[in-house]
Amino acid sequence: METWLTENQTKNMRLSLRIKEILHHEQTEFQELVVVDTLEYGRMLVLDGAIQTTERDEFTYHEMIAHVPAFAHPAPKRVCVIGGGDGGTVRELLKHPSIEEIDHVEIDGKVIEASRKYLPTLSSGLDDPRVNSLVTDGIKHVESVENRYDIIIVDSSDPVGPGVQLFEVPFYTNCYRALAEGGLLVAQTESPFSEADLLVKAYRNIAQVFPQTKVYLANVPTYPSGLWSFTCGSKGPDPAKAPEKVEFATKYYTPEIHRAAFTLPPFVQELLEG
Numbered sequence: 683m684e685t686w687l688t689e690n691q692t693k694n695m696r697l698s699l700r701i702k703e704i705l706h707h708e709q710t711e712f713q714e715l716v717v718v719d720t721l722e723y724g725r726m727l728v729l730d731g732a733i734q735t736t737e738r739d740e741f742t743y744h745e746m747i748a749h750v751p752a753f754a755h756p757a758p759k760r761v762c763v764i765g766g767g768d769g770g771t772v773r774e775l776l777k778h779p780s781i782e783e784i785d786h787v788e789i790d791g792k793v794i795e796a797s798r799k800y801l802p803t804l805s806s807g808l809d810d811p812r813v814n815s816l817v818t819d820g821i822k823h824v825e826s827v828e829n830r831y832d833i834i835i836v837d838s839s840d841p842v843g844p845g846v847q848l849f850e851v852p853f854y855t856n857c858y859r860a861l862a863e864g865g866l867l868v869a870q871t872e873s874p875f876s877e878a879d880l881l882v883k884a885y886r887n888i889a890q891v892f893p894q895t896k897v898y899l900a901n902v903p904t905y906p907s908g909l910w911s912f913t914c915g916s917k918g919p920d921p922a923k924a925p926e927k928v929e930f931a932t933k934y935y936t937p938e939i940h941r942a943a944f945t946l947p948p949f950v951q952e953l954l955e956g
């Protein structure tokens with residue numbers, strides 16, 4: 683008998699993956715947490731029915747959410763990652779020698795535990811001495827910090843329930859205050875196809891707070907529509923500024939892709955301007 687896991691990606695669209703095995707299933711204090719082994723995309727983390735990451739395509743998302751701000755900033759030292767309990771974003775940030783400290787703020791410690799156990803290729807960096815693991819609410823964390831980080835990355839799940847606040851002006855205002863001079867905020871901002879309203883809302887809210895705001899795109903095959911957006915608010919550096927070359931191995935990110943990712947198709951540009 684075949685077993686399939688289906689994500690309702692929109693009201694009218696579903697994505698199903700055939701699974702070999704359910705590795706983990708629990709209701710945490712915050713959400714339903716599932717890890718399955720799929721035939722097509724390897725192991726996959728699913729929270730409240732929404733695919734968060736898979737072993738096969740995670741590199742596109744994690745490289746683009748991490749390396750774009752880390753290379754746009756001239757010499758980042760202190761970084762805060764909000765969410766990202768699987769560890770993929772932290773793993774990529776650790777490739778930057780200038781980064782001395784990463785505050786990894788994840789509200790649900792069970793996501794970290796499950797990722798350590800079932801997704802070691804993503805979570806491998808979580809024990810690095812440069813990483814401070816804070817199992818707490820990222821929204822409250824940025825309220826309590828001032829002038830500290832060179833980069834804040836919001837590697838959140840979709841904005842439902844308390845996560846809605848991660849797309850609101852008060853949160854972005856606190857991020858602005860928590861960033862040092864010349865700091866950058868990057869947030870995952872959903873799909874311009876299936877969640878265009880959320881992208882537009884995040885873009886406009888970030889633009890209310892930061893002097894410079896830019897959107898960039900990447901392909902994440904298992905996310906709704908496969909085309910994903912990130913929005914960057916900057917206190918100074920141009921987020922589209924890419925390095926001459928990259929000294930470590932990547933599978934998606936290159937300086938050329940960094941620059942090109944900010945060239946938006948007209949339909950996305952129109953959404954943002956509309």
Ligand code: SPD
Nearest residue numbers: 733734735766837838839
């Ligand atoms: N629709 C799912 C969006 C999830 C974005 N964040 C995933 C976390 C991966 N580190």
